[in-house]
Amino acid sequence: MMVRLLxxxxxxxxxxxxxxxxxxxxxxxxxxxDTEGGAPYMYQDPDDMNSLVGYEVEIIxxxxxxxxxxxxxxQNGWDxxxxxxERRLYDVSIDGLEITPEHQDVVDFSMPYYxxxxxxxxxxxxxxxxxxxxxxxxxxxxxKQSYSQYVLETLGDVEIRTYEDEINxxxxxxxxxxDGTLFDAPIALYYGGPMREVKFVGPPIGxxxxxxxxxxDNPELLDLINSAVTSLxxxxxxxxxLERWNLWNPMVAEEFHDLGPVKTQPVMYDKWIESHRxxxxxxxxxxxxxxxxxxxxxxxLTTMKVSVASMVLAVIFGLMLALVRVFGPAPLSTLSMWYVxxxxxxxVLIQLFFIFYGLPNIGVKLSPFMxxxxxxxxxxxxxxxxxxxxxLMSVPVGQMEAALGLGMTRREALRxxxxxxxxxxxxxxxxxxxxxxxxxxSLVSVITLVDLTKAYxxxxxxxxxxxxxxxxxxAIYFLLGYPFIRLARWTERKMEASFVPDxxxxxxxxxxxxxxx
Amino acid sequence: MEKSSEVLIAVEDLHKRFExxxxxxxxxxxxxxxxxxxxxxxxxxxxxxxLRCLNGLELLDSGRIEIAGVTxxxxxxxQAITRSFLEAAHEMRKEVGxxxxxxxxxxxxxxxxxxxLAPMVVKKIPKDEAEGIALRLLDKVGLKDYSNRYPVxxxxxxxxRAAIARSLAMAPKVMLYDEPTSALDPELVGEVLxxxxxxxxxxxTQVVVTHAMHFARDASDYVVFMDQGEIVEVADGDEIFSxxxxxxxxxxxxxxxxxx
Numbered sequence: 103m104m105v106r107l108l109x110x111x112x113x114x115x116x117x118x119x120x121x122x123x124x125x126x127x128x129x130x131x132x133x134x135x136d137t138e139g140g141a142p143y144m145y146q147d148p149d150d151m152n153s154l155v156g157y158e159v160e161i162i163x164x165x166x167x168x169x170x171x172x173x174x175x176x177q178n179g180w181d182x183x184x185x186x187x188e189r190r191l192y193d194v195s196i197d198g199l200e201i202t203p204e205h206q207d208v209v210d211f212s213m214p215y216y217x218x219x220x221x222x223x224x225x226x227x228x229x230x231x232x233x234x235x236x237x238x239x240x241x242x243x244x245x246k247q248s249y250s251q252y253v254l255e256t257l258g259d260v261e262i263r264t265y266e267d268e269i270n271x272x273x274x275x276x277x278x279x280x281d282g283t284l285f286d287a288p289i290a291l292y293y294g295g296p297m298r299e300v301k302f303v304g305p306p307i308g309x310x311x312x313x314x315x316x317x318x319d320n321p322e323l324l325d326l327i328n329s330a331v332t333s334l335x336x337x338x339x340x341x342x343x344l345e346r347w348n349l350w351n352p353m354v355a356e357e358f359h360d361l362g363p364v365k366t367q368p369v370m371y372d373k374w375i376e377s378h379r380x381x382x383x384x385x386x387x388x389x390x391x392x393x394x395x396x397x398x399x400x401x402x403l404t405t406m407k408v409s410v411a412s413m414v415l416a417v418i419f420g421l422m423l424a425l426v427r428v429f430g431p432a433p434l435s436t437l438s439m440w441y442v443x444x445x446x447x448x449x450v451l452i453q454l455f456f457i458f459y460g461l462p463n464i465g466v467k468l469s470p471f472m473x474x475x476x477x478x479x480x481x482x483x484x485x486x487x488x489x490x491x492x493x494l495m496s497v498p499v500g501q502m503e504a505a506l507g508l509g510m511t512r513r514e515a516l517r518x519x520x521x522x523x524x525x526x527x528x529x530x531x532x533x534x535x536x537x538x539x540x541x542x543x544s545l546v547s548v549i550t551l552v553d554l555t556k557a558y559x560x561x562x563x564x565x566x567x568x569x570x571x572x573x574x575x576x577a578i579y580f581l582l583g584y585p586f587i588r589l590a591r592w593t594e595r596k597m598e599a600s601f602v603p604d605x606x607x608x609x610x611x612x613x614x615x616x617x618x619x
Numbered sequence: 620m621e622k623s624s625e626v627l628i629a630v631e632d633l634h635k636r637f638e639x640x641x642x643x644x645x646x647x648x649x650x651x652x653x654x655x656x657x658x659x660x661x662x663x664x665x666x667x668x669x670l671r672c673l674n675g676l677e678l679l680d681s682g683r684i685e686i687a688g689v690t691x692x693x694x695x696x697x698q699a700i701t702r703s704f705l706e707a708a709h710e711m712r713k714e715v716g717x718x719x720x721x722x723x724x725x726x727x728x729x730x731x732x733x734x735x736l737a738p739m740v741v742k743k744i745p746k747d748e749a750e751g752i753a754l755r756l757l758d759k760v761g762l763k764d765y766s767n768r769y770p771v772x773x774x775x776x777x778x779x780r781a782a783i784a785r786s787l788a789m790a791p792k793v794m795l796y797d798e799p800t801s802a803l804d805p806e807l808v809g810e811v812l813x814x815x816x817x818x819x820x821x822x823x824t825q826v827v828v829t830h831a832m833h834f835a836r837d838a839s840d841y842v843v844f845m846d847q848g849e850i851v852e853v854a855d856g857d858e859i860f861s862x863x864x865x866x867x868x869x870x871x872x873x874x875x876x877x878x879x
Contacts, residue, residue: 498723500719500721500723501723501725503676503719503723504719504723504724504725504782505725505737506676506712507674507676507712507716507717507719507786508712508716508736508737508741508785508786508789509709509712509713509737509741509789510737510740510741511709514740514741518736518740519725519736522727523725523726523727526727597727
C-alpha cells in the first residue's frame with residue numbers, strides 16, 4: 103500500500119519538473135520574486151496574463167543581459183523571499199527588498215538600484231493631516247511588517263491597521279475606515295495615485311534603499327551584480343527604466359549623481375493609469391474575466407493535484423495511525439497518540455515552513471510540490487486518524503471477536519471485518535475534511551507554487567479587482583469540491599443497503615415514517 | 620448423542636482473573652467427542668468466561684486446555700505470553716467455532732458472504748468452492764432463500780442460524796454457544812435449538828452456555844452446574860433437575876423455578 107502511495111506521489115511530483123529541481127544551469131540567473139507584490143515592482147501584464155512586467159523585472163533582466171546570462175523567474179511569497187534564497191531556490195532575489203541591518207544579517211545586498219521614501223496619503227477632503235506628526239491619534243493603514251509600520255510604531259499613539267495588500271488599504275481609505283495610509287512611494291503612486299478621492303500630503307519621509315539580495319557565501323556573484331548595476335547606472339539604462347515607470351525622483355538623482363533633466367516618457371505608468379480607469383462596460387468586464395480563465399484553470403489544476411495527493415496520503419497514513427493507536431502494542435500506540443496531539447496542536451503553516459525551509463538544514467530537500475503534499479498530508483493525517491479512531495471504536499467489539507472466533511488473525515479481522523465497517527462510518531466526515539483541505543491548500547501558497555488563491559492575489563493586484571475576481575475564484579473552489587460531495591453521497595447511499603432496513607428506506611422514499619435514519 | 624469414548628476436550632485446573640476478580644478458580648473437565656454439554660449457573664458464575672477460554676478468546680492465567688490435539692497451558696499468570704502460546708490460541712480458534720448471544724454477523728456483508736468469508740480468508744479456499752460450502756450450510760439451517768439478504772433484514776432466529784452456518788463453514792471440531800437463544804423472542808428459540816439438535820445427531824461436539832433449561836434437560840448428554848468460578852456438579856439432565864445432589868445446585872434451581 104505504501105509503495106503504491108509513493109508511486110502516486112512520485113508521479114505527481116514529476117508533473118512539475120521545473121519545481122522538482124533547484125539546481126541552476128550554467129548561464130542562467132534564477133531570480134526569486136512575488137508576482138503578488140504588485141505594480142510597479144512586478145505583476146502580470148494586464149494584456150498578457152502569461153508575462154510578467156514591472157520595473158524590477160526590467161532591471162533584473164537588464165542585469166542578467168549585462169552579465170550574459172538568461173534570467174529565469176522563480177515565484178515565492180514575499181515574506182519568504184530571503185528564506186528561499188538561503189534554501190537556494192534561486193540565485194538572487196529582487197522585489198523591493200529593503201537594505202536593512204536585519205536583512206544584512208542573513209544575506210548580502212548589492213548596491214542600491216533604487217532609492218525612495220514613504221508617502222502619506224489621505225482623502226481629498228481631509229485637511230487635518232499635512233505631515234507625519236499629524237498622524238498621532240489617527241487610524242493609519244500600512245503594509246504588514248514594513249519599514250512604514252516601524253515608522254508609525256516609533257511615532258507612537260497611532261492606531262495602526264496592517265494590510266497584506268495595498269489595494270485594500272487604499273480602498274479602506276476611500277471608504278473612510280482609515281484616516282490615512284503610509285506606504286513606500288512607488289506603491290502610493292501606483293495604487294493611491296489613480297484614485298480621484300485620494301491625495302498625497304507632506305514631505306518625503308525616511309530613506310528606503312532597495313537592493314538585490316545574494317547569498318552570503320557567494321561574493322563572486324555579488325561582485326558581478328554590483329558591477330552590472332554600476333555599469334547600468336553609468337550608461338543611463340537604469341535611469342531610463344525608472345523614468346519609463348515614472349519613478350525617477352530627487353533622492354535617486356542624488357544617489358546616482360545624475361542631476362540632468364528627464365529624458366524618457368513614463369509610458370509604463372501611463373499604461374497602468376489607462377488600464378485602471380474606474381468605469382468600463384460590462385462587455386469589457388466579461389472579456390477581462392474570460393482572459394483570466396486559462397491562468398485560473400492552471401492554478402485550479404495545481405490546487406487539485408496538491409489536495410488530492412495530500413488527501414491520499416492523509417487517508418492512508420491516518421488509517422495506519424488510528425489502527426496502531428487502537429490495536430497496536432503499547433509503545434507504538436503512545437507514539438501515535440503523541441503524533442496526533444503534536445501535529446494538530448501546532449499551526450500547519452509552521453509545520454510547512456519547517457518542512458520546506460527547516461529540513462534542508464539536515465539534508466532533506468523537497469520540491470515545493472512534495473513539501474506541500476507531505477506537509478498537508480501529514481497534518482491532515484492527524485485529523486483523519488482521530489476520525490478513523492472514532493470509526494474503529496464505533497464498530498462493536500463483538501465484530502472483532504466473531505472474526506477471531508472464526509480463526510482469523512487480528513490483521514485479517516481488521517482488514518476484512520473491522521476496517522471496512524469503520525470506513526463506511528467515517529465517509530461523511532472524511533469527505534468534509536477533503537473539502538476543507540481543498541481550501542486549506544491555499545494556506546500554503548507561501549511555498550512557491552501558484553495555486554488558485556495565489557492566482558487570485560496576482561490577478562486582483564494587477565486589475566485592482568478583489569470583488570469580481572473573488573466571486574469567480576470562490577465559484578471555482580466550489581466547483582472543484584462539489585463532485586466529491588456528490589460522489590460521497592452516492593457511495594453512502596450505495597452502502598446504506600447493509601445498514602438501513604428496507605422498510606425504513608421505503609418509508610423515507612415515500613416521505614412517510616420518521617426521518618430518523 | 621454420545622458416539623465415541625474419545626476425549627476431545629480436556630481442561631485441567633483452569634484459572635482466570637480479571638484484575639482482582641477471580642473468575643475461574645480451578646476448573647477441570649473432560650468432554651468426549653460427540654457430546655452435547657450444557658453449562659448452567661447464576662449470572663457471574665464464570666460460565667461465559669470458561670467458554671471463551673475454550674477457544675482462546677480469553678487467555679487463561681494458569682492451567683491447561685487441550686482440544687483436538689492443540690494445547691494451551693501456562694503454569695501461572697506471571698509466565699510471559701509467548702508467540703508460540705498466541706499461535707496455539709490461534710490454532711485452537713480454527714478448530715473451535717463459537718456462536719454468540721448477539722449473533723455478531725458482519726453487517727456489511729450478505730448472509731452468503733458472511734458464511735464464505737472465513738474459509739476464503741483463513742483457509743484460502745477458492746471463491747467458487749467457498750460459495751458451494753456456504754450454500755450447502757445455509758440450506759441445512761433453512762436459510763437458502765436468504766443468502767443474498769443483509770443481516771439487518773433478518774429476524775433474530777434467522778440471524779442466529781446464519782451465525783451457526785458461518786461457524787460451521789470452518790469445519791470446526793467443536794462448537795461453543797454463549798447463550799445462543801437469550802436474545803431471541805420466545806417463538807424463535809425453537810428453530811435455533813433444532814439446528815443444534817440436528818448437529819448433535821450428526822455427531823458434532825457442542826458446549827452450550829444456556830438459560831434454556833428445557834433444552835439443557837432434554838437435549839444434552841449431561842449438564843454442568845457452575846457457581847462462583849467452580850464446577851459444582853456434573854450430572855445427567857434429568858437427574859440434576861429432579862434430584863440435585865449439591866446444595867448450591869438445589870438453591871439455584873429453586874430460584875429458577877419461579878422464573879420458568
